[in-house]
Amino acid sequence: MPERALERICYVEDDEDIQRIVRMSLERVGKMKVEVVSDPNLAIGVIARFKPDLVMLDWMMPGMDGPTLFRKMKQQAETATLPVVFITAKATQRDMEELVALGAAGTISKPFSPKDLPDQLRAIWAKLP
Amino acid sequence: MSNLANGIESVHGAAAAMSADVRERADPALVRADRVEQLYSQLPLGLAVTVVIGVIAAIELHEGRLIEPVLFWAGLLAVVVVLHGLLYLGYRNDAHRSAHTAQWLRWLGIGAFAAGAVWGVAAAVFFPSQADERQVFLAFLLAGVISGGIPMYAASWPLFAAYAAAIALPFTYVLATFGNHLFAEIALLIPLFYGVSVAIAYRLNGVFLSGYRLRHAYQRQRVELEEARRQIEASGRKLALFAERSPIAVLELDGEAVVHDVNEAAELLFGYGADELSGASVKRLVLPTYHAEFDREWQRLVASRQPLSATKIRNLRRDGLTVVCEWTVTPLVNREGELVSVIAQGRDVTAQLEAERMKKEFTSTLSHELRTPLTSIIGSLQLINAGVLGEAPKDVMDLTEVAERNSQRLLDIINDILDIEKIDSGKLTLNPQVLRLDDLVREAMVLNKGFGERFKVRFEAKGELTKHEVKADHKRLLQVMTNLLSNAAKFSPEGEVVEITAEEQGPWLRVAVHDRGPGIPEAFRARIFGRFNQADSTTSRQKGGAGLGLAICKRLIEMMRGRIGFQDRDGGGTTFWFELPTHA
Numbered sequence: 001m002p003e004r005a006l007e008r009i010c011y012v013e014d015d016e017d018i019q020r021i022v023r024m025s026l027e028r029v030g031k032m033k034v035e036v037v038s039d040p041n042l043a044i045g046v047i048a049r050f051k052p053d054l055v056m057l058d059w060m061m062p063g064m065d066g067p068t069l070f071r072k073m074k075q076q077a078e079t080a081t082l083p084v085v086f087i088t089a090k091a092t093q094r095d096m097e098e099l100v101a102l103g104a105a106g107t108i109s110k111p112f113s114p115k116d117l118p119d120q121l122r123a124i125w126a127k128l129p
Numbered sequence: 130m131s132n133l134a135n136g137i138e139s140v141h142g143a144a145a146a147m148s149a150d151v152r153e154r155a156d157p158a159l160v161r162a163d164r165v166e167q168l169y170s171q172l173p174l175g176l177a178v179t180v181v182i183g184v185i186a187a188i189e190l191h192e193g194r195l196i197e198p199v200l201f202w203a204g205l206l207a208v209v210v211v212l213h214g215l216l217y218l219g220y221r222n223d224a225h226r227s228a229h230t231a232q233w234l235r236w237l238g239i240g241a242f243a244a245g246a247v248w249g250v251a252a253a254v255f256f257p258s259q260a261d262e263r264q265v266f267l268a269f270l271l272a273g274v275i276s277g278g279i280p281m282y283a284a285s286w287p288l289f290a291a292y293a294a295a296i297a298l299p300f301t302y303v304l305a306t307f308g309n310h311l312f313a314e315i316a317l318l319i320p321l322f323y324g325v326s327v328a329i330a331y332r333l334n335g336v337f338l339s340g341y342r343l344r345h346a347y348q349r350q351r352v353e354l355e356e357a358r359r360q361i362e363a364s365g366r367k368l369a370l371f372a373e374r375s376p377i378a379v380l381e382l383d384g385e386a387v388v389h390d391v392n393e394a395a396e397l398l399f400g401y402g403a404d405e406l407s408g409a410s411v412k413r414l415v416l417p418t419y420h421a422e423f424d425r426e427w428q429r430l431v432a433s434r435q436p437l438s439a440t441k442i443r444n445l446r447r448d449g450l451t452v453v454c455e456w457t458v459t460p461l462v463n464r465e466g467e468l469v470s471v472i473a474q475g476r477d478v479t480a481q482l483e484a485e486r487m488k489k490e491f492t493s494t495l496s497h498e499l500r501t502p503l504t505s506i507i508g509s510l511q512l513i514n515a516g517v518l519g520e521a522p523k524d525v526m527d528l529t530e531v532a533e534r535n536s537q538r539l540l541d542i543i544n545d546i547l548d549i550e551k552i553d554s555g556k557l558t559l560n561p562q563v564l565r566l567d568d569l570v571r572e573a574m575v576l577n578k579g580f581g582e583r584f585k586v587r588f589e590a591k592g593e594l595t596k597h598e599v600k601a602d603h604k605r606l607l608q609v610m611t612n613l614l615s616n617a618a619k620f621s622p623e624g625e626v627v628e629i630t631a632e633e634q635g636p637w638l639r640v641a642v643h644d645r646g647p648g649i650p651e652a653f654r655a656r657i658f659g660r661f662n663q664a665d666s667t668t669s670r671q672k673g674g675a676g677l678g679l680a681i682c683k684r685l686i687e688m689m690r691g692r693i694g695f696q697d698r699d700g701g702g703t704t705f706w707f708e709l710p711t712h713a
Contacts, residue, residue, distance in 0.1 A: 015501060021508035028517045060497060089500040094558065111504035111540060115515045 002053075006125040010035045010052035012043045012069065013087070014061045021114050022056070030118025040064040048078040054105070054125060055079075059088035067099065074103065083128055085121065087112065155345035162227040163341040165220075165234050167284040172217045172237075175281045176210055179244070179274075183210075186270055189263065190255050198254055205247050213240050234285065241278075241288045245295025248274050252300035257307065268315075271300055275326055283333035290327045297323045375474075378454070382471040384431050386411045389470065398454075398477055400447030411473070416443050416451060431468065434460045441478065452479045492550045499543050507536045534583075545677040549660065552684050559602040559688055563712050566631050566638050567594035569603070573610035574629065580615050585623040588614060594631040597638050598712040601689045609685055609693075612678040613642040613705045620646030621702075634708065637691075641706035643698055657695070658683040682707070 009032050013019050019036045026032045035050040037043045040061050047055060055073070057066040064072075066086055073079040083105035086096070096107045106124035108117070183206045191199040220226055220233050248271060256267050275293050282289035297319050304316035372379045378395035380388055388406045396403055399414055406414075415423045419442070430437060436459040444454045454475040461469045510533035512518060514526065521529070551557040574588045581588050599606075617627040621644045628643040649657060661676045679693075686693045691709040698704045 015505070017505040018501070018508070021505060021512065024512055024517070025508070028512070029515070089497050089504070097560075110500050111507050113511055114508040115511050115517075 002125065002128055004053075006032065006053050006122050008033045008035075008050065008052040009054055009056060009121070010037065010043075010047050010050050011056040012037045012040055012061070012066070013056075013058040014038055014040075015058070018058075022117065025114035025117045026121075029115060030121070032118065040066075040069045043069055044072060044076055044079055047073070047082065048076070052082065054083045054085060054121065056085050056087055056108075056121075059086055070099070070102070070104065083125070085124055152339065152342040152346050154349055155342040156349065158230070159227075159345045160338065160341045161230045161234075163344070164284040164337065165226070165230045165237075167337065168237055168282065168288070169217060169220045169233070171281055172213060175277075176213055176217075178277065179206070179210055182270065182274065183207075186251065186267075189266060190251075190259070192263075202247070202251055202254065205250065209240070209243050209247050213244070216240055234288075238285075238288050238291060241282060241292040242295050245278075245292040248296040249299035252296065253303050256300070256303050271296055272322070275322070279326055279330050279333065283330055284337050286327065286330040286334040289330040293323055293326055378475045378477075380406070380411060380473045380475075382411055382473060384468045384471070386427050386471075395475075398446070398452070398475070399444070414444050414446075416445050419443060430458060430460060430471070434462055434468065436460065442475075444475070452477050453482055454478060489554070492547065495543070496547055500540070503536060503540050503543070507533060507540065510536060542677075545681060548681050549677055552681070557684075557688070559605060559685075561600050561602055561689070563598050563600055564603055564606065565596055565598050566640065566709075567596050569606060570594050570610065570629055570631050570640060573607055573614060576607065577611055577614040577618070581618045581627070584618045584621065586618040586621045587626045588618075589626050589628055591628040591630050591643075592632070594629075595633050595638055597633055599638055599689075599709040600712045601691075601709055602685075605685045606689070609682045609707060610640070612682050613707075616678065616705070617642050617644035617646070620644060622646075633711065636711055637708040638711050639706055639708045641704050643702065643704045645698075645700075645702040648697060648701065648703055649695065658693070 009026055011019065011022055011026075011034060013022065013036065016038070019038070023034045023036055026034045035046060035052065037046045040063055057069055059066040061069075066088070070084055070086075073082065073084065084103075085105050086099055086107045087110060088096075088107065089110035099107065105128060108120055112120070183203065187199055187203045190202075216236055223229060223233070226233060252267065252271055256264055259267060275296055278289050278292045282292060301316050301319045304312040304319065307313070372392045375392060376394055378398045379392040380395055381390040382388055388409060388411050391403050391406050395406070399406070412420055412423060423442075426437075426440075436457070438457045440456045440458065442454055442456055443451050445451055455478045456473055456475045458471060458473045460471050463469050510529050513521065513529045514533055520526075548557065570590065571594070574590070577588065614627065614629075621627055625645045627645075629641070630643070631638065631640045633639075658679050660680045683693050686707045686709070689709055691707055693705075693707040695703055695705045
């Protein structure tokens with residue numbers, strides 16, 4: 001379990017409505033700092049600048065999907081070690097297991113409850129080494 | 130098909146009979162009818178000869194004698210002849226004579242004996258009173274009428290035996306009692322002559338009988354062969370029609386995969402005429418990239434002679450387009466074990482595969498495109514209802530709660546439909562892990578507490594929950610529990626308690642949810658675990674749900690090697706239960 005509390009989250013998601021809800025949930029309910037990225041192609045740069053504690057990736061995005069972005073992050077020194085949580089509406093159990101095997105910190109399926117989202121993330125955070 | 134088999138069977142039967150004694154197969158009634166017909170057909174000739182001989186005998190015997198006995202005898206003979214004539218006419222006019230053979234044979238037997246007796250009377254009355262030369266004439270005459278009877282009655286030796294006995298007996302008696310040494314010796318010879326004649330008649334009878342039997346046996350066989358031929362022809366026509374009119378492409382190939390015949394559906398499917406396909410290798414209908422694979426499969430088929438079914442092959446049409454066909458390939462092997470031909474039956478499944486792909490894509494789209502907006506809707510409403518954004522007027526909060534609840538309901542239905550689709554396509558996979566049953570039950574109760582409160586129903590564990598473990602998918606087992614608990618809450622009266630038990634039952638662990646609801650209507654019991662089923666269709670509007678929940682539960686529990694059921698509860702209500710094998 002990391003010594004400090006979970007505070008800074010970067011969220012890569014193309015759907016603006018969900019962006020807003022997640023931001024509201026994490027900021028208002030979870031009292032966290034949130035940076036949202038709409039374009040997955042710009043994500044690595046934003047993440048490198050924002051230096052989040054944890055990155056949340058949407059699975060399906062136009063241009064580049066979550067798993068591809070995740071693999072790219074693994075190749076970049078600044079982002080390679082960041083814990084990543086996937087948010088997805090359609091991944092199968094097997095897809096999720098595969099991602100966890102690749103090093104994803106956890107998965108949250110859509111629709112999630114914004115009331116509980118901060119707690120879900122903290123639970124994943126607590127399990128990290 | 131069965132007709133063809135029958136036809137072949139009959140031909141085999143007929144052939145087998147040929148090699149055995151065919152005469153055994155003749156119908157005895159028909160043979161007897163033939164014998165009677167033969168006997169009667171000779172009657173006119175016999176009568177004519179009898180009249181001629183009778184007239185000569187009468188003239189000869191009355192020379193120098195009293196006329197009365199001769200007239201009496203001639204009268205007797207005339208009566209017998211006339212009666213025979215009537216018998217003959219009666220037989221000829223009987224439309225059903227072949228059915229009355231026993232009767233006609235009996236009458237003819239009586240007639241034969243009577244005719245013989247008339248000649249016997251001639252022997253007894255006239256022999257003693259005649260001069261030597263007339264006695265010779267009479268002896269010659271009697272021997273003649275006995276001999277003449279052989280061909281007359283050859284079709285039935287007992288008739289001849291009766292006829293000849295009626296002549297020979299009185300004659301023998303007269304000779305034996307005449308007092309003349311020579312005549313006594315002749316009397317001894319007559320029985321011998323009689324015996325030989327009967328023996329000849331018996332032999333002749335056998336020859337006739339054999340002939341009749343042969344005739345009928347062959348006739349019968351001819352009819353059967355004709356019937357068999359007709360059946361085979363009909364089966365052949367039917368088979369040809371099956372292939373010809375079938376919407377499935379049928380190709381007949383030889384062991385080298387060369388096409389010999391095709392039906393209309395094959396022509397339509399591939400765009401080649403039958404004459405173009407025949408004589409060429411069937412490989413022209415297979416994409417060249419698959420030729421090597423085709424050769425391997427073909428060799429294996431020809432060597433093993435095992436039929437292939439549901440084999441999908443990408444086929445090439447004349448116009449260059451490809452179609453995916455599902456083939457059933459059957460090698461035809463004759464009795465000697467030689468490969469006669471290979472029948473290939475194919476169906477174009479391109480459209481079907483495309484439909485399956487589209488269904489998959491549709492489900493995937495449904496899953497994503499419906500859940501994403503619902504995420505926003507439910508998320509927004511939850512944030513408002515949780516009071517994160519501050520208090521809103523009560524009416525507003527009431528309505529946002531209604532909106533959240535109904536969005537959740539919509540989401541549940543979508544999830545159920547997706548689960549059913551996954552079950553149908555075999556894509557539902559489980560992630561089994563060892564779980565303590567009491568933990569799971571408590572977790573489910575906590576998760577559904579809010580749902581229960583909405584219906585003013587409390588969930589309560591009754592007795593001690595078993596601490597034994599099961600091997601099951603945690604998420605899916607919670608889904609089953611949630612289904613049972615929410616059903617119990619929906620149908621319980623307000624203020625009631627839904628009791629949950631978890632206990633060991635032999636090798637099983639049984640979890641049961643006991644409600645005080647209205648019970649399951651009799652008519653609904655059989656299909657309660659079916660799809661889109663609800664006891665009362667108005668229920669879905671009042672209580673929510675698509676009627677898929679229990680169908681999904683049943684499948685999930687079965688996939689975890691368990692079973693699910695329900696029973697009436699003492700004091701009213703229903704107990705829904707599931708059992709899973711205890712994890713050792």
